[in-house]
Amino acid sequence: MRAFTQITGLVAPIDRANIDTDAIIPKQFLKSIRRSGFGPYLFDEWRYLDRGEPDMDCSTRPLNEHFILNQPEYQGAEILLTRENFGCGSSREHAPWALEDFGFRAIIAPSFADIFYNNCFKNGLLPIALPAAEVDSLFQELVPGYRLTIDLAAQTITTPAGRSIRFDVDETRKYRLLNGLDDIALSLQHADKIREYEAKRAKRAPWLFTN
Amino acid sequence: MPGKTLYDKLWEDHVVHTEEDGSSLIYIDRQLVHEVTSPQAFEGLRLTGRKPWRTDRNLAVADHNIPTTDRDKGIADPVSRLQVETLEKNCAEFGITEFNMADIRQGIVHVIGPEQGATLPGMTIVCGDSHTSTHGASGALAFGIGTSEVEHVLATQCLVQKKAKNMLIRVNGKTGPGVTAKDIVLAIIGKIGTAGGNGYTIEFAGEAIRALSMEGRMTVCNMAIEAGARAGLIGVDEVTIDYYRDRPYSPKGNDWFMAERMWQNLHSDPDAKFDKVIDIDAASIRPQVTWGTSPELVVSVDDKVPNPELEADAVKKQSMIQALKYMDLEPGQAITDIKLDKIFIGSCTNSRIEDLRAAAAVAKGKKVASSIKLAMVVPGSGLVKQQAEAEGLDKIFTEAGFEWRDPGCSMCLAMNADRLEPGERCASTSNRNFEGRQGYGGRTHLVSPEMAAAAAIAGHFVDVSTWEKEVRQ
Numbered sequence: 001m002r003a004f005t006q007i008t009g010l011v012a013p014i015d016r017a018n019i020d021t022d023a024i025i026p027k028q029f030l031k032s033i034r035r036s037g038f039g040p041y042l043f044d045e046w047r048y049l050d051r052g053e054p055d056m057d058c059s060t061r062p063l064n065e066h067f068i069l070n071q072p073e074y075q076g077a078e079i080l081l082t083r084e085n086f087g088c089g090s091s092r093e094h095a096p097w098a099l100e101d102f103g104f105r106a107i108i109a110p111s112f113a114d115i116f117y118n119n120c121f122k123n124g125l126l127p128i129a130l131p132a133a134e135v136d137s138l139f140q141e142l143v144p145g146y147r148l149t150i151d152l153a154a155q156t157i158t159t160p161a162g163r164s165i166r167f168d169v170d171e172t173r174k175y176r177l178l179n180g181l182d183d184i185a186l187s188l189q190h191a192d193k194i195r196e197y198e199a200k201r202a203k204r205a206p207w208l209f210t211n
Numbered sequence: 212m213p214g215k216t217l218y219d220k221l222w223e224d225h226v227v228h229t230e231e232d233g234s235s236l237i238y239i240d241r242q243l244v245h246e247v248t249s250p251q252a253f254e255g256l257r258l259t260g261r262k263p264w265r266t267d268r269n270l271a272v273a274d275h276n277i278p279t280t281d282r283d284k285g286i287a288d289p290v291s292r293l294q295v296e297t298l299e300k301n302c303a304e305f306g307i308t309e310f311n312m313a314d315i316r317q318g319i320v321h322v323i324g325p326e327q328g329a330t331l332p333g334m335t336i337v338c339g340d341s342h343t344s345t346h347g348a349s350g351a352l353a354f355g356i357g358t359s360e361v362e363h364v365l366a367t368q369c370l371v372q373k374k375a376k377n378m379l380i381r382v383n384g385k386t387g388p389g390v391t392a393k394d395i396v397l398a399i400i401g402k403i404g405t406a407g408g409n410g411y412t413i414e415f416a417g418e419a420i421r422a423l424s425m426e427g428r429m430t431v432c433n434m435a436i437e438a439g440a441r442a443g444l445i446g447v448d449e450v451t452i453d454y455y456r457d458r459p460y461s462p463k464g465n466d467w468f469m470a471e472r473m474w475q476n477l478h479s480d481p482d483a484k485f486d487k488v489i490d491i492d493a494a495s496i497r498p499q500v501t502w503g504t505s506p507e508l509v510v511s512v513d514d515k516v517p518n519p520e521l522e523a524d525a526v527k528k529q530s531m532i533q534a535l536k537y538m539d540l541e542p543g544q545a546i547t548d549i550k551l552d553k554i555f556i557g558s559c560t561n562s563r564i565e566d567l568r569a570a571a572a573v574a575k576g577k578k579v580a581s582s583i584k585l586a587m588v589v590p591g592s593g594l595v596k597q598q599a600e601a602e603g604l605d606k607i608f609t610e611a612g613f614e615w616r617d618p619g620c621s622m623c624l625a626m627n628a629d630r631l632e633p634g635e636r637c638a639s640t641s642n643r644n645f646e647g648r649q650g651y652g653g654r655t656h657l658v659s660p661e662m663a664a665a666a667a668i669a670g671h672f673v674d675v676s677t678w679e680k681e682v683r684q
Contacts, residue, residue, distance in 0.1 A: 016533070017526045018405055018505050022645040027626050031276065031290040033250035033297050035358075051651045054290050083526055085406035088439065088505075089645060090624075091341040092248065093357035114375075114409055114441045115341055115355055122359035170373060172234035183359070184261070187367045190228050190236055194264070194369055197227045197238055205333070207462030207470055208240055208268075 002124035003180030007105050008149040009078030012068055013142050019082060020089035021116065025098040029054055038094055039101030043069065069102075073144035080107045081138055086127075087116025096123045106150050108157070110135045121173045124180065126152060128167045152178055214480025216377045217444050218412040221352040221477075225335045227369055236369045240334035243320045244271035244307065244361070246298040247626070248339025252362035253301040263305050264368040270329050271302045271309040274319045275626045279589050279616035282312060291627065305365075318592020318618040321345040321559035325429065326592055328458025332447050332474040337364055342559045342642065344435040348428035349455070350447035350477035352412075355436065375441065376410055376486040379479070381417035384493040389676030391569070392427035393561060393640065393659035395419060396434040397499035399491065401509040408440030411487065414479060415445050419493035425454040426565040433560045434642055437506040446478030498675055500546050501644045501657040503534030508644075510546060512662070512674045518542035537646055538654050539634075547672050549656070550582065552635040554667040555649070556613075556660050557589030558623035561640035564598050566660040570640075571604040573664035573675065579612035580670030587614040587629065589621040613667065625650045638666040 029041045031054055040058040047070060049062040063070045069077065080099070086109040087095060096119045099107070105125065110132040112120075120127045128150070130138075138148075141159065149158040152174060157165040176183065202209040215223075228236040249271070256262070263269065276291035278284075286292035295312070302309040310316045316323060321342050324330035330346040336353035337343060339361040346353035360370055380403075382395055400407075413435050420431065428445045435443025445451075452471055455461050462470040497511035508531070510517065519531035519542065535542065540549070556562070556570050567590060579586045588608050590596040596618055599605055605615045622629040623641035631637055631653025640663050644655040658666065661675045669678070 015529075017530050020505075020643075020645045022624075022643070022648050026647055026651075027624050030247050031288075031294050031626065033254075033294055035251040035254070045647050045651065085409065085439065088405055089341065089643060091339055091343075091355035091357055093251075093339075093359060096357075111406055111409055113406075113439060115357065115436075119357035119359065122357060170234060171232035172230050172371070183371060184259070184363050184366045187236055187363065187369055187371060190369075191367075193228050193236070194238070194367065198368075201238070205470070205473065207331075207466040208334070210466070 001122065001180045001182065004105065004124055004126050004152050004177045006149065006151045007078060008147055009105060010074065010076055011079045011081050011142060011146050011148055012074040012077035013081045013139060014068055015083065015139060017083035018085045018088055021087055021092050021095040022089055024087065024095040025092065026052065028052065030092055030094050035097060036101060038098035039103070042098040042102045043067070076103065078103055078105045079148055079150070080104050081135070081142065082107065082109045083135070084110040084132065086112050088113040091115045093119045093122070096120045096125050100125050108135065108138065121177055122183065124177065126150065126177065128157065130165065130167060134165060213484045214482040216479045216483040216485060217350060217414055217446050217477060218352065218377055219483070221333070221335070222374055225352070234371055234373050237335060237372050238369055239337050239364050240268065241330055241336045242269045242361070242364045243324055243336070243338035243343070244269055245275060245320050245338070245340060246273040246294045247275045248358050249301065249361055250294065250297045251358045252365060253305065255362040256305070256365060261366045263307070263365045266306040268368060269307045269365065271298060271307050272317055272320050272323055273298050273312065275620045275624065277312060277619035278627055279619050279621050279629055282617055287628065315593040315597065318595065319559045319562060319620055321433065322562060322591030322595065325349060325425070326458070326594055328455055328461035331455060331461065332451055332477050337370065341436045342433050344441065344443045345429050345433040345559055347432040347435065347442050347444040348425060349451050350445065350474065352442055354441040375412045378408060378411040378413045378440070378487045378489070379485040380413055380415050380489045380491065382415065382419040382491045382493050383417045384419060385422065386419050386493045386496060387676065389498050389661060389674065390496050391659040391661060392423050392430035394496055394499045395493070396431045397501065397506065397509050397657065398496045400434065400438045400506045401499070402491065403438055403489065405437060405505050405507045406439045408435060408438040411440050412442040412444060413438065413440040415443060420445060421448065424565055425450060426563040429563065430560055434506070437642055447474045498659065498662050500662065500672055502538065502540060502546065503531065504537050504644055504646050505530070505534070506642070506644060506657060508534055512546050512672055514546055516540045516542055516544040516546065547674065550636070550671045551638045551666050552584050553631060553637040554583060554586035554663050555622045555637055555639040555641065556587070556663050557591070557621050558641035559591065560642045561660050562589060562591030562595065564595050566640065567595070567599045567604050568602070570660040570664040571607040573661050574611040574613065574668065575607050577611055577668045579667045582670045583667055585614065586612060586667040587616055587622070589616045590618050592618050622649050624648060638663045638672065
């Protein structure tokens with residue numbers, strides 16, 4: 001996994017609440033058995049005027065020019081600013097895969113759906129929950145070319161005017177993301193504890209160890 | 212010391228290790244695997260040379276891409292076919308049991324788990340699917356995970372988790388006529404919103420929940436995720452224990468007696484402390500119909516489409532305006548005036564035998580309205596289908612003009628050939644009414660099986676609690 005330390009990136013705003021994972025990456029693209037290549041289909045139904053299908057060449061598809069990510073001033077955006085409950089709906093990790101593949105490194109919103117939030121950290125993507133009023137003020141300040149600096153170690157966002165906003169993140173998640181660490185390898189360091197747990201549990205609930 | 216909630220008990224029972232910040236390694240008793248969210252997890256194992264920690268704790272089935280007609284011809288879409296074949300190959304390579312398309316036990320992952328006794332009370336259960344919350348109906352801690360976590364569970368039989376907060380939703384008293392488990396949970400989502408349960412595990416309790424069958428309880432927990440909670444829970448009682456007796460994977464002999472004793476403790480203590488408690492009066496719930504593009508945009512069947520101008524919150528108002536536009540509805544329109552094009556009875560929310568019986572009771576001796584292009588019934592599993600046919604439900608449906616299909620996720624998310632065309636409007640017993648969910652440009656109204664069957668006959672929404680009487684007169 002790619003580590004996340006500090007970035008200064010262009011911010012793209014999507015002013016909409018409850019953006020679900022079906023909107024982030026529609027189901028037809030979930031038929032892929034690969035982990036990459038979802039970026040061109042990110043927000044497919046909002047981004048293009050035609051119906052998207054897997055393996056389509058997106059460079060020739062008609063674009064919805066009203067959609068924010070299609071506008072010239074937001075090309076190369078790395079930070080997504082949006083509203084509450086972002087990523088609600090299905091558990092598809094294809095949603096963070098698509099966001100990351102598109103080029104996003106961080107998402108700022110008042111709240112995130114739990115499964116989506118968790119999935120982001122497995123993919124080098126940093127979801128930042130800020131109070132709704134703070135998100136509102138970022139929306140107010142935002143003009144084309146607006147860039148924010150995000151420092152994960154310091155847990156701060158710095159605005160172009162130099163204002164610093166602190167954000168919360170779990171220590172374990174922060175450590176793993178800062179170092180780009182593989183969760184499985186870390187968990188397997190506790191292999192003895194897992195076996196010990198299994199041995200105790202097999203006595204109390206033997207039916208979980210017989211079939 | 213205050214008592215423990217059911218969630219506290221299940222959590223404590225599965226902690227292997229806890230870090231200083233509260234992140235814990237918790238043991239997973241059962242992983243369900245399906246074709247959509249597993250290929251990259253198996254690929255991850257291959258790339259790192261890791262083996263599954265315990266093959267016997269995984270059970271796989273293909274459900275999302277599976278055709279519901281002409282099974283003998285295989286899967287027509289080559290991309291879908293490759294995904295299903297990939298699951299078969301991966302299960303064979305890693306030694307995991309899979310129910311394939313030809314197996315009578317094949318079906319929607321959240322229907323077959325309880326049906327087989329593969330998901331049991333007291334377990335931790337995960338699947339790369341958000342509707343894993345369904346299994347919490349049996350007093351198990353069950354939640355959806357992403358593909359990286361599927362790989363993590365395969366490799367370690369554990370997950371890194373932080374404990375959620377406890378929420379209790381009590382549905383007090385008795386429900387009125389025509390009100391089902393689906394209406395209860397839609398009413399709850401309407402009240403607390405789709406983000407209301409974020410960060411919580413929700414336990415459902417109260418007289419109206421206790422009165423539900425296991426199937427009804429699964430419908431309620433299934434949609435906990437639609438209220439934002441990864442896991443929903445219902446305490447164990449006699450209904451739970453009776454349901455799991457003699458299931459193929461249920462404990463046998465002395466193990467059964469041990470299990471039964473252990474499971475009887477799977478309820479919140481009377482003095483347990485919850486972070487949030489919500490009380491709902493069951494008698495106030497009417498049959499529900501969603502009108503928008505989020506499950507929280509729901510009203511009673513006798514209501515009208517709401518007016519965004521009356522909404523004070525600017526963000527909510529904007530969502531309502533967008534939803535009305537997408538759904539092609541006008542504020543003030545009566546719900547019963549909404550005409551449908553297609554009817555879908557199925558999905559992990561409402562495809563169990565009880566759901567099919569309820570829909571069949573409404574459809575019996577009647578005909579699907581000529582304005583309905585397609586009304587389909589998709590049983591949740593091969594065994595549900597077999598049972599329904601033994602009871603003659605298939606005949607009731609086909610004589611009324613419904614199509615009787617093979618089991619799978621089908622038009623809940625339209626990954627197979629079953630889908631809405633742009634602009635089509637559907638009464639659906641599934642769980643999500645998001646834009647494009649049932650097909651590009653399709654419009655979804657979430658309802659109970661009874662409400663869907665009645666809408667098929669009438670061609671528009673009707674109030675099932677009074678409609679039967681009207682038809683007879």
